[in-house]
Amino acid sequence: MKRYSFSNIMLWAGLLFIYLPMVILVIYSFNGSKLVTVWGGWSVKWYAGLLDNSQLMGAVMRSIEIAFYTAIAAVALGTLAAFVLTRIPRFKGRTLFGGLVTAPLVMPEVITGLSLLLLFVAMAQIIGWPAERGVLTIWIAHTTFCSAYVAVVVSSRLRELDLSIEEAAMDLGAKPWKVFFLITIPMIAPSLAAGGMMSFALSLDDLVLASFVSGPGSTTLPMEVFSAVRMGVKPEINAVASLVLLSVSLFTFFAWYFSRRAEERRKRAIQQAMAEEAVSWQQKAA
Incomplete structure (x- = not known):
């Protein structure tokens, strides 16, 4: 008789606690009744009704657009910040710079949102920009928030890199910018992808910051x-949430699938190179 340990029981209980509500949400998105708590048979009319709900679909497309641009900007700024913190050990104001980079991680979002709101209002009064709060101000707020997460993720990866590879490239005449783009960036690519996906998810999920810095027509x-x-x-909310879950699940699956194939190709290439090297040594010995 198979015995279940306490850790296995808690693992399955935790998984049920996390994923069971999502399963119920997907099931009730096919509910034919207008009352989400009353089952009225299977139906896909709420998915078809999304095409006519321009306000809700506009909010979906706006959120995806902001999240996409936020991921790009956060990866760029976070990578530069991480590079400064890890590759420049001593400079004036390093402690202050590191604290400013990681401050959004520990600061409540309410404080961050209020601070950015006051900043945008003051800038509009002094220099006339931004003239109104909207998609641009939300993008700036989300980029400020997500860059801290990217900086932490990329910093941990940069500290593990072997600097001898970069030094060898510079000894062979490569310029520092060429070493950065052709050697450093490919080696930290997994952390860049992780930071980008994290930034996309955080931006797509954010409510507090967007509520402070948004304006009319930027919901x-x-x-x-x-x-x-x-x-x-409303049943339409269940349908939208189900589509978001489906999109995220498919994206995660394909990312895992292609990364696994790339890792398998890399292992095969290493094994092939080792085999060719062994054959060459045998030929030389003979």
Whole structure:
């Protein structure tokens, strides 16, 4: 008789606690009743109704657009910050710079959102920009928040790199910028991808910052869902959430699949190179 340990029981309990609500949400997105708590048979009318709900679909596309640009900007800024913190050990104000980079990780989002709101209002009064709060201000706020996460992820990877490879390339005449783009970037590519995906998810999920720095016509999906939930969950919300879950699941699966294939190709290439080297040594010995 198979015995279940306490750790296995807690593992399955934790997985059920996390994923069971998602399964229930997907099931009720096919509910034919207008009341989300009353089952009225299987139906896909709420998915078809999304095509006519321009306000909700506009919020979805706006959130995806902001999250995409946030991921790009956060990876660029976070990588530069991580490179400075790891490759320049001593410079004036290093402690202050490191604290400013990681401050969004520990600062409450309410404080960050209020600070950015006051900043945008002051800038609009002094220099006239931004003239109004909207998609641009949300993108700036999300980039500020997500860059800290990217900096932490990339910094941990940069500290593990073997500097001898970069030094060898510079000894052979490569310029520092060429070493950075052709050697350093490929070696830290997994951490860049992880930081980009994390930034995309954080931006797509953010409600607090967007609520502070948004304006008319710039409602994001979390804001739309939050305002709709206060008056009761609508079936369209379940349908949108199910589509988001499907998209994230497919993206995660394909990312895992292609990374696994790339790792297998890399292992085969290493084995082939080792085999060819062994054959050459045998030929030389003979």
